[in-house]
Amino acid sequence: MMTPEDRKQLIERYEAGYREVVNSLEGFHADQLTAHPLDGKWSACEIVQHLADSEMNSAIRLRRLLAEDRPVIHAYDEADYAIKLRYNEREIGPALEALRSARTTTAQLLSLMSEEDWKREGWHPESGFYTPELWLKIYAAHAHNHAAQIVRLKEAIGSES
Amino acid sequence: MMTPEDRKQLIERYEAGYREVVNSLEGFHADQLTAHPLDGKWSACEIVQHLADSEMNSAIRLRRLLAEDRPVIHAYDEADYAIKLRYNEREIGPALEALRSARTTTAQLLSLMSEEDWKREGWHPESGFYTPELWLKIYAAHAHNHAAQIVRLKEAIGSES
Amino acid sequence: MMTPEDRKQLIERYEAGYREVVNSLEGFHADQLTAHPLDGKWSACEIVQHLADSEMNSAIRLRRLLAEDRPVIHAYDEADYAIKLRYNEREIGPALEALRSARTTTAQLLSLMSEEDWKREGWHPESGFYTPELWLKIYAAHAHNHAAQIVRLKEAIGSES
């Protein structure tokens, strides 16, 4: 188990994730958002659309952990989503808003959780045993990781030059 | 099957749902948002929190219908969510944003769907056969129905008097 | 919908399936049961073990269709089962008994089903909409098909020469 202090730090990082993504997009040439400068990697647009879908999903996952008994988390193929849900053809504005609000509304829940809530248990078909703490560890890092990926794309494109 | 025109009208209604909810909240006394003037009915705050969770869920449902083969939709107990996720203790601002962005990002998808996409099939454990058209019929009405419920609460409270 | 007469004929075929498999094994050299004379095809032993697992599963599937609401049928990878459950290392006696009794106990149920029962609905993750009639069509043929496969193996081996 984490200490309350461990969790507090991860929750702060979770809350800072949206801002990190917005910062990573600063100076990104608008006409390069859908470019693929890094072989086999998503474009910035695809990353942001992924963040929207993934984080609405993660919001639901935490709710299911808290409100349902021993929920089985739904896993999906994110590479497949990117193609079939046409991530690279959709403006990023609504996706950024979805990322932000999935996190602000979920942060409310995190702040209300009791010690009992943190002990709840579920199952992920690909990683097995799943808890609110595992959830927190994953999503505290998720937006930051993708923001760093956007920065690497920006550098590859030379947006800042 | 619906005609493209049928669908277009329902999509417009879907897109108008957020505004309808915001309008219903106009003139609602802030200190009455968590009141229960109608026996056994949710407060305005609970309705808005429900809209956030339900519509992030509905966003995921449409994505799963489009990107996965014959998905089984996850059903949940919304009355239970309201209590366990402490709907009445949470500020409604983030929930309203979640409702709005779940719809704006999903509206992008609806506008890109081909005739083939509209024929996709899934399964709902409580209602059985589930399609994008059934999804659209349900969610075109969902926010409007809850907005009307908020108006009834407002009238019961006499907020406007 | 099938007529009661259609169903009656398929149920008779279902009941005859075990005997068909036993007949197909007549004259099969015991030391050839695990042989693979046909490239990429199961041995007779593997076929019989598959029949045991598949038909216990099918017995459960019909029970779930009749006793649960809108069940989602569990699908599995039968080629994978053959390897991981070591089909070719296990004596076929118990498997034949499992095939026989899965069918005799299920035949009791089939004979008791009302018209309402035949209209029940479920979902198969790979084939979609699933009903007792579809079940009956599949399993009326299942053992017979595998019996024919065993006969082809016997001919390939030249067991009868």
Added chain:
Amino acid sequence: MMTPEDRKQLIERYEAGYREVVNSLEGFHADQLTAHPLDGKWSACEIVQHLADSEMNSAIRLRRLLAEDRPVIHAYDEADYAIKLRYNEREIGPALEALRSARTTTAQLLSLMSEEDWKREGWHPESGFYTPELWLKIYAAHAHNHAAQIVRLKEAIGSES
């Protein structure tokens, strides 16, 4: 973890379960098999039908644990099955055979399991974490418990007097 010796003893008990049930039925008046002498308890016929369904299911559960990754076990309402699958209207012969062969074919698997196999993991929606050892503990006792229940019914009926 159990020792191999612990497991060996439970496997032997599992293998002895069918015989225990047959013994419990000895001297049971045939015309009392469907009687309900104990308030709210199943008849002997219902118990035997339950054993058939439950043990075909348990056979599948162990196969899924061994052949699938992190399977989610299907749970069902056994009291509901007893009514909807008309346990008390069906001759017990085929059910006894189904119990026997589910166990003999599964005992083959148990004898082939490696130490790695015993460490596999799954999830039960009502009891959570689920392993082959938990499976073995449950089913080593299952038939014996129901045999004891049949003996109590026999005594209540006074079959032996």
